[in-house]
Amino acid sequence: MTIEHSLDHRDVTSLLEPLDAGLELALASLRARLASDAQLTHTLDVAYRVVDSPVGSLLLAATDRGIVRVAFEVEDHADVLQFLANTISPRILQAPARLDDAARQLDEYFNGTRTEFDLILDFRLSRGFRLNVLQHLPRIAYGHTESYAEVALAAGSPNAVRAVGSACATNPLPVIVPCHRVVKSDGSFGGYLGGADAKRALLTLEAAA
Structure with a gap:
């Protein structure tokens, strides 16, 4: 599901709403296939996923340059996604596999087994x-x-x-x-x-x- 138009707040919020278990499983499989297809056709500009942590849910987002955003729950993930759509590209997709390494390293950090991160970062949001x-x-x-x-x-x-x-x-x-x-x-x-x-x-x- 490539997002070709500019997202409004309701679009973004709907991406984050909880679903029943059966539908969530089906959608997870569909998202994985769509994310793979989007990468192959170069129509995915921003991939994201949400991970749990001791400091609350964290939104992770990445471009082809690297990790571009980590957002706390108090920032409102829907607002963060909308900002990314407006400033980087509206072609955003929940694509967890793209962020597996970042999620793993964060998990190791919070478990006390990692003291520094080894990730490629996209600093385009700072100047x-x-x-x-x-x-x-x-x-x-x-x-x-x-x-x-x-x-x-x-x-x-x-x-x-x-x-x-x-x-x-x-x-x-x-x-x-x-x-x-x-x-x-x-x-x-x-x-x-x-x-x-x-x-x-x-x-x-x-x-x-």
């Missing part, structure tokens, strides 16, 4: 200084944190502390690109896209390893 910040974040070691000021210095603009906060708040790839490891100079958490509880859970997970 300029924000992109500089995001590219630095994976260099903050697992189980460690840096202050917003330290990240600003590392990103090449020591006075841009507030801009670092903005870059983290709009990080399109949370968890995989670890903006949760950026905290205030006094050690307090600061804000987080997934909410304070999610940030606390991620930092606690890493500290326990």
Whole structure:
């Protein structure tokens, strides 16, 4: 099922609504076949799936360049899909197999057996200084944190502390690109896209390893 027209909110929401078990199984098989056909005919631009995690359901989306979006449930997955349709392409399909590796690595991370991700990322949703910040974040070691000021210095603009906060708040790839490891100079958490509880859970997970 290739989506050739621009999605409206009702279209996107319907993709995420729960179905009865029999229909869901049939649709899963159909989606897998359609996803395979779409890839063969180059008519699938954005593949997505939803995975469970200790910080709630996560929407994963990928283009042919790599993982382009990780979204927390509090962001409203339907809204995120609509944004991707508007900014990247309306040709979006639930294609879980395309994201098997990302799902596996996230599962390993949450189980405490993975300390860094080995995934190809598509950073097209970030530009300029924000992109500089995001590219630095994976260099903050697992189980460690840096202050917003330290990240600003590392990103090449020591006075841009507030801009670092903005870059983290709009990080399109949370968890995989670890903006949760950026905290205030006094050690307090600061804000987080997934909410304070999610940030606390991620930092606690890493500290326990």
